[in-house]
Amino acid sequence: MESFTVHASKDGEWVETQNTSPTLTVAKANSLHKTGWGVHITDADGRRYGPARFNEILSFDRKSPIKF
Template identity: 40%
Template sequence: MAAMISNEDVEIPLEPVARIRGGIFTIHATRNDESRVTHRIIPDVAVAQARVLNDAGWRVSISGLGGRQFSPSEFYQLLSFDRIG
């Protein structure tokens, strides 16, 4: 006889907060007398670009999720997966 599986038996992973709220993520970067502003829809892409700029010597932050500012040490909060390495 086949076993019945109910919805209560299945654990559904929750969506990351960044994906639920959606919106646009803005990368703010400054270095010397130069500044850049870039917009991204996907938070993982925004974090990747901001990390590249940060590694190149830019001072970066990402704003999103209702205007909240994320510094490089907080970028992990925007990712939809755990970073390896």
């Protein structure tokens, strides 16, 4: 299972949150970025993703489509 960490800083404050869901990770990172935080995401292998690359994380979401 892939793990992601959102790293954010603003006005001398640092926040880190961990998620296994790519969708929740990107949502959290985008939310912080839109409110003025400096944000990047790292994956379990240490790769770093800045705001312009957040959507690349969504490719890690391997949930099967819902069948009706």
